[in-house]
Amino acid sequence: MNQLAVSNSFWSRVSRRLRKNHAAMFGLVLVLGFICAATFANVLAHYPIDYAEDPNMLPSREHWLGTDSHGKDVLTRVIHGSRLSLLAGTVSIVLAIVIGVPLGAIAGYSGKKTDQLIMRSIDVALAFPSILIALLVMAALNRGWSSVIIAVGLINIPIFARQIRATVITLKNQDYVTAAIASGANTFYVLTRVLFPGITGPLIVLGTLGLGSAILEVAGLSFLGIGGDPTIPEWGGMLTEAKGTLTTTIWPALAPGIAISLSILGLNLLGDGLRDALDPKLNHNK
């Protein structure tokens, strides 16, 4: 093989390691599958969202996964549901990153009192089960999917802040950072230009795994009946709806439940694979 043709940058090595990891690739396929389902929902789904027939039909050739208690096609609603679940999960994780990462970086870099203050407040925030915080946010804001997104974003801030703080603390005493400070770089420059590249790895891993839990949390809130507009198909809401007919048929619950599980499984597999591929401590001589 022509060794010279093989790119040897950090990221190309990471992607090569990732491609050798079958579990991670399976996760990637699952994630891409859901992204495709969300993007091409209009093409993939056989029926319009609100098209209704007889309720509670078993799976058949016309309705592959049966119909729900309103007679709507379950497969159609699961495919369309992936839109809201993925979107809500992604936006809330972006929100958590935008707030959590600067907080963690400042806490880790400045140390002392600032660190104490930020980390103590985060400890207080963590002293509550996330669902309680989410419920309070939902109570404060008007009902709607945007409130769900804000709530889920808020409860994920501590996770990012803590991890980024830990990473920054290990990085800030390294020689290249000291060199940057010695050559007159200000704090802002050090944080954004010198330290940030070291943070990207953990951030990608955490973001992938966090997206899984965000999707779970969105579905959980919506399952509890505090989601947004119920006419928009969404997995958690579909499960709540299926609860009513659970004693007679489990079919309407099966598809959204499996969809939630599979998307989280995919993101977990991908996240674990990324962690392994990005970890310089693991010795990869491949």
Add this chain to the structure above:
Amino acid sequence: MWRFLFIRITQSFVTILVAVCLIFLSIRFLPGNPVLVRFGQHPVPAKIEAEMAKQGWDKPMIVQLGKFLKELAQGDLGDSFERPGERITDQLKERVPATIELTFCALLLAIPLGILTGVAAAFWHTRWPDYAAMTLALIGVSVPVFFLGFLLMNIFSNMPTGQRLPAWIVLDFKTDFYLFESILTGNFSMAGLALKHICLPALALSTIPAAMISRITRSSMLEVLSADYLRTARAKGATFFRVVWGHALPNAAIPITNILGYQIGMLLTGAVLTETIFSWPGMGSYLFAAIEQRDYAIVQGGALMIATMFVFSNLLLDLCYLWLDPRLRVEEIS
């Protein structure tokens, strides 16, 4: 050691106090209040003002907070607004034990299961027990509590749900810990009934912690198993049992304890969902209904209970560290 304990306990109380005050203030700053909920869509302003004055909600925030803290010190959490005369301390006295029993049973399932599968996976690394355990753990992490609850209820549809004991039972318990008390007093037929009611919700709640414990056990065991002192132990002819349980696991225990601390918050969150699905009469379902209705006093009381449970179980875990890690003990003493 005593100094450390003192500091940690003080810290715990301060965290709980700050958290409760935050909840107190934030719920009052939220738009909408219980009076508006009660009087419906076309409220008469005078009536609202009268009700607000009666409840003391027209006073400055700081005065309300002071009154709340004073009553709290006397062990009084006030009455429910929605159901006048319902004392919150009485309700919590029944419901907190239900939640504690549920989370305790879930942990009792999760810890041994997680540790056993994790140890097996590490010991037979890259062989079938490893793959089997890790696949199970992945599925365990990925399936949400509320979906699993559905599946369990559908599969075991003959199991009772919705209460802690059958309705025909005459309750003559001294405490509200039905399961614990009947086991301790040797009333095993009663304990069996209680177990039958608790097992499905506890199982649903236990899978995610079990899976996480299993994964962390595996990775920390793998790290420990390659250490020199373990090779020495094996070379000296120590049995499998002795190597794993005597040497490796105690050293792998610290990360496992660490993940447990993180788990407790998640368990309490999971408890809210589990209690909703199985209609378990615990704190989670009580609190959930109260937030919907803006029943201030219940939300405060419930939040206080949850924060207390969380902070003190973490304190307990810190003490476990001291017990597990001899290095810490030495540092603290010297």
